[in-house]
Amino acid sequence: MYEFVKNFEKMYGRDDLFEPASEQQVERLQRLFGTRVDKIVGFYKDYQPFSLPMLESCVSLLNIDRIVMENKHGEPGRYLAQYGVYTVAVTAGGNVVCIDTNDSRDGDARVLIADSAFCSYNPYHDCVEIGIAPRKIRLELGQSGIIALNYANIRKCLNQIEPSYLTFLEKLSRNEYEDIEDYLW
Numbered sequence: 001m002y003e004f005v006k007n008f009e010k011m012y013g014r015d016d017l018f019e020p021a022s023e024q025q026v027e028r029l030q031r032l033f034g035t036r037v038d039k040i041v042g043f044y045k046d047y048q049p050f051s052l053p054m055l056e057s058c059v060s061l062l063n064i065d066r067i068v069m070e071n072k073h074g075e076p077g078r079y080l081a082q083y084g085v086y087t088v089a090v091t092a093g094g095n096v097v098c099i100d101t102n103d104s105r106d107g108d109a110r111v112l113i114a115d116s117a118f119c120s121y122n123p124y125h126d127c128v129e130i131g132i133a134p135r136k137i138r139l140e141l142g143q144s145g146i147i148a149l150n151y152a153n154i155r156k157c158l159n160q161i162e163p164s165y166l167t168f169l170e171k172l173s174r175n176e177y178e179d180i181e182d183y184l185w
Contacts, residue, residue, distance in 0.1 A: 002043065002166075004170045004173035014051070018048060025065065026045045029064050032067070033099075033101055038107040040099060040109065040166075043169070049062065057177035058093070058181060059089050060089060061089045062089055067087065076119045079120075080118075080154065100112055109164075110162065111161040113159055117132055118131065127146070127148060128148075129146050129149060134157065159183050
């Protein structure tokens with residue numbers, strides 16, 4: 001059992017915060033994430049969030065059904081997912097916490113944060129563009145006024161919270177973050 005599950009249970013004084021996933025849920029998550037992050041899929045197989053409330057760091061971990069929904073229909077999740085960057089949590093302000101399956105090691109992946117308005121479809125130019133980027137990046141990339149959404153630009157624009165999702169969970173379970181949204185800027 002992951003130590004951080006015990007930490008969450010101690011924090012909230014309950015043992016119903018997580019539940020095992022169904023076989024179908026695990027298959028859906030594997031199809032979504034691919035094979036590079038098997039430790040993350042393994043965690044969700046045994047301990048997907050069930051009744052875990054919003055944490056003091058202003059983040060809510062999503063269960064598998066919400067992860068799939070956010071990455072197929074949510075914004076910016078559905079656009080980021082096309083590049084292997086998947087929403088796994090949301091903040092109190094509606095921003096998203098993602099794993100980057102392109103940057104994975106030993107079945108784990110780095111954790112990024114994206115503003116809820118980070119990217120959107122631009123019907124005038126018929127493309128998905130980055131709407132919120134650091135000034136330095138905007139000056140570097142935005143000569144035409146449009147910053148195309150692609151993996152290289154995602155890497156330049158999104159801030160890393162942790163190099164490992166499992167480390168991220170461990171720190172969440174020990175209340176080591178004040179407000180996750182502080183990582184946006």
